[in-house]
Amino acid sequence: MxxxxxxxxxxxxxxxxxxxxxxxxxxxxxxxxxxxxxxxxxxxxxxxxxxxxxxxxxxEFSARQALEMALGRAALESVMAHIAANRLSEADIAEMARLIDDMEHATAHSALEDLVTLNEAYHGTIHRISGCTYLERRLDGQRMYDHAQRIALLSESAERAQGFEEHKSIFEALAGRDPALAETRMRRHIVRSAKAHVRQVFGSDAEGLAYDE
CATH class of the missing domain: 1.10.10.10 (Winged helix-like DNA-binding domain superfamily/Winged helix DNA-binding domain)
Structure with missing residues (x-):
């Protein structure tokens, strides 16, 4: 319920x-x-x-609140991606590569439930690799929003395709052990998808809200 x-x-x-x-x-x-x-x-x-x-x-859920929640998540997860890029092992790279392969398959077959699960596993893997348990706890309060946002956004084929390409590009930055690039790509991915969700849900109510890199 x-x-x-x-x-x-x-x-x-x-x-x-x-x-x-x-x-x-x-x-x-x-x-x-x-x-x-x-x-x-x-x-x-x-x-x-x-x-x-x-x-x-x-x-109590407005376009501004949704965007603010996403900006908070972007700030935390981009830092975690930066740290993860300095810490991941060859085994971690192999694990993430398998996730990317599974995400590509789920994207190609429009397997929404699988894709949502894989999406969350992908981000969770980066959190684990970063070792930032304090930052991860800060994310706990809005996991419900992140999950619901994924379900809503990934129901659209264009978003599934774009989301996959962004996840792949973040992985490439991580595998290349490029902290700054991993951080930037993670932040841009989260902010872009959040703005897409705000437009999807609130339509004209989202006009006037802006956040530029």
Whole structure:
């Protein structure tokens, strides 16, 4: 229940500021109000909804918030890519090469679920190689957004193709042990995909938001 509502909010099915009616949600999802209440409490802890006394529960997810979350992720993951480029072993390179091969296959066959799983494994491998456990913990709070964003974006064939090329280019920088290039490519990949997701979800509401390298 929590995951279904989270995905719906991040995918833009509920708009920023929209009031959520617990009873209507329960009827729509075919459950009692108890799991809906539990899900809303979790969503509030994640910053995706807010509760106002005597008014109700409202969605708290705007184009600006989505972009800010992505910029935070880009800052952290680009540093981790920089560090990983200095630390990866030949075994790490072989592991990432296999992931790239699997991602290419999943991209070619439009295997969305496999691609989302591989995408997360790819980033997770870079995190592990970097050894930056503190930075990785800082990412924990928005993994739910990253996961939902991947599902939404990778449903589009053009995004699948572009995302794969970007992941491949990051791998090439890592395998070449070029920290600066790995950092730059990771940051650009995350920012570009985030802006694409903001446009996908918010449309005209995303106009006026900008972030340039």
């Amino acid at each position: 929590h995951e279904r509502l989270r995905r719906a909010i991040v995918a833009g099915r509920f708009r920023n500021g929209e009031r959520l009616n617990e009873r209507q949600l329960a009827e729509m999802l075919g459950v009692s109000t108890t799991p809906v209440k539990d899900a809303i409490r979790k969503l509030e802890s994640e910053g995706l909804v807010r509760t106002e006394a005597r008014r109700g529960v409202f969605v």
